[in-house]
Amino acid sequence: MEGDIAQLGQFIGAGLAGIGSGAAAIGVGHVAGNFLAGALRNPSAAGGQTATLFIGIAFAEALGIFSFLIALLLMFAV
Amino acid sequence: MATEAHGDETGGLEFHPLDQFIVKPLFGDxxxxxxxxxxxxxxxxLAVLAIAALFVFGSRGRALVxxxxxxxxxxxxxxTYKMVEDVAxxxxxxxxxxxxxxxxxxxxxxxxxxxxMSFATTSHIAVTGVLAIAVFLTVTIVGFVKNGAGFLGLFWVSSAPLPLRPVLAIIELISYFVRPVSHSIRLGGNIMAGHAVMKVFAGFAAIAAISPFAVLSITAIYGLEVLVAGVQAYVFAILTCVYLKDALHPSH
Amino acid sequence: MATETENATEAATNGDAVAASEVALGTPPEAEAAGMPQLAFETFGNQIFWLVVTLVIIHFVFTKVALPRIAGVLAERQGTITSDLAAAEELKQKAVDAEEAYKKALADARAEAGKIVADAKAEIQADLDVAQEKADAEIAAKTAESEKAIAEIRDGATESAKTVAKDTVKEILASMGFSADAKTVTAAVNTRMKG
Incomplete structure (x- = not known):
């Protein structure tokens, strides 16, 4: 096998960092699900809170993107 | 893009999902x-032309209807006007x-x-970084010009118990300076991730057994990416509004 | 994965973009890694320059042309809608007024008609009364006249009867050979006629 131990570490690390994307998916699902639960309980107040929903989703997703970025960095840049 | 230049050695699956982001001169090498x-x-x-076409050429009639x-x-x-007014x-x-x-x-x-075959300018951290730093500088300067030293009240959470306030101040300070980082990487990372995933699935399409699945996946992900393109632009704009609100009304 | 599949074409298209990544990998120069194009720092100046140019142009287009124009159109439309609404309100008010006037006219006409009917009725009643009165008077006069005529006739008849009775009595007496003076006969007849 060609390659070296450092490359092995890179690929394993990238794979581990990829888990973070899944975690972010859980987070986004939580935000959206809880928003929907609240919105169905009080539909009249839901319309004004869509901006908050998107901000929450954005914050949750940003962290997943960070881990994706770490994976990419390990794969291609290190 | 440059895929035919690769992979004549192994002959198997070849992924070069990031080649689409390479900046290269239009004329010459x-x-x-x-x-x-x-x-x-x-x-x-092209973005400028599209915007001009929609907003200048499209409204040239100044029609009432x-x-x-x-x-x-x-x-x-x-x-956008309503968003600025409501949020900020x-x-x-x-x-x-x-x-x-x-x-x-x-x-x-x-x-x-x-x-x-296009080139996604907003997938580059240089572009989104400039946008985010511009927002960050604008917000900071506006905050200090409008409120003077009172802008520092943003970091001093007066509703928290007194012993906790220095800790919270440090956390707030860090989160304030992380803003341009997350602001830029969120946008750039989302666009880059979507395009890279599409390229990966396009690589799978080379294998006959799973190519129908790959093509279907590309279609689905393309739909998702259309949504993401709109949502990320909206999120960038609305976060700018939120930061502006902090600058104009720093009290918690 | 990129390390062993690189070739010269890749390096050519990338220009010097690979310089940053090959140091870290420590691989031989002919096997350069592609690296992330996002981290090819030598392209940053280019991107930032063109981004700033783009943003300045868009901002210029928006502030000088597009946004004032759209704001103007929206304001004009709002104004038109408002004035149209006001005009509609005015027209509606006019319609209400007209309806009121119509109702009033109708009520007036009805009252007028009622008055005319009442007047006519009163007039007719007056005429009727006059005519009745006249008729009554005539009837009364006729009755009186007739009664008078009847009385006259009755009187005349009594007188005639007396005369006839006297004459008859005289004739009878004469034929019977009696002579009687007129006075006695008259008194006797009158006494009998009364009974």
Whole structure:
């Protein structure tokens, strides 16, 4: 096998960092699900809170993107 | 893009999902200087043209009963105006052209980047970083000009118990300076991730057994990316509004 | 994965973009890694320059042309809608007024008609009364006249009967050979006629 131990570490690390994307998916699902639960309980107040929903989703997703970025960095840049 | 240049050695699966993001000169093969006309230039110019077509050419009739393009422009105008007014407050309306510029540029660059064979300018951390740093500087300068030292009250959470306040101040300070980082990487990372995933699935399409699945997946992910393109532009704009609100009304 | 599949074409298209990554990998020069194009720092100047140019142009287009125009159109439309609404309100008020006037006219006409009917009725009643009165008077006069005539006739008849009775009595007496003076006969007849 060609390659070296450092490359092995890179690929394993990238794979581990990829888990973070899944975690972010859980987070986004939580935000959206809880928003929907609240919105169905009080539909009249839901319309004004869509901006908050998107901000929450954005914050949750940003962290997943960070881990994706770490994976990419390990794969291609290190 | 440059896929045919790769992989003649192994003959199997070859993924080069990041080749689509390479900045290269449009004319010739020389080095990329700051003034070189590159594919970045081309796609940014197309974004400018699209915006001009929609907002200037589309509204040239100034019709009381709007044409289709004019009403799209009016909808975007009204949407952004309402967002600025609702999120950042009435006194933030003078920043409306600034936010409109950022929002429309990102929106059009995202959508143009989704065209096949195109170049996604907003997938580059240099571009989104400049946008985010511009927002960060604007917010900080506006905050200090409007409120003077009172802007530092943003970091001093007066509703928290006194012993906790220094700790919270440090956390707030860190989160304040992380803002441009997350602001830029969120946008750039989302666009880059979507395009890279599409390229990966396009690589799978080379294998006959799973190519129908790969093509279906690309279709589905393309739909998702259209959604992401709009949502990320919206999120960038609305976070700008939220930061502006902090600058104009720093009290918690 | 990129390390062993690189070739010269890749390096050519990338220009010097690979310089940053090959140091870290420590691989031989002919096997350069592609690296992330996002981290090819020598392209940053180019991107930032063109981004700033783009943003300035868009901002200029928006502030000088597009946004004032759209704002003007929206304001004009709002104004038109408002004035149209006001005009509609005015027209509605006019319609209400007209309806009121119509109702009033109708009520007036009805009252007028009622009055005319009442007047006519009163007039007719007056005429009727006069005529009745006249008729009554005539009837009364006729009755009186007739009664008078009847009385006259009755008187005349009594007188005639007396005369006839006297004459008859005289004739009878004469034929019987009696002579009787007129006074006695008259007194006797009158006494009998009364009974």
């Amino acid at each position: 020389g080095a990329v200087h700051w003034y070189t006309i590159t594919n970045v230039t081309l796609w940014m110019a 709007p044409s289709r393009t004019q009403s799209i422009g009016e909808v975007l105008y009204g949407f 407050g009435k006194d933030a309306v003078k920043f409306f052209p600034y936010i409109m510029t950022l929002f429309m540029f990102i929106l059009f660059a995202n959508f143009l980047g989704l065209l096949p």
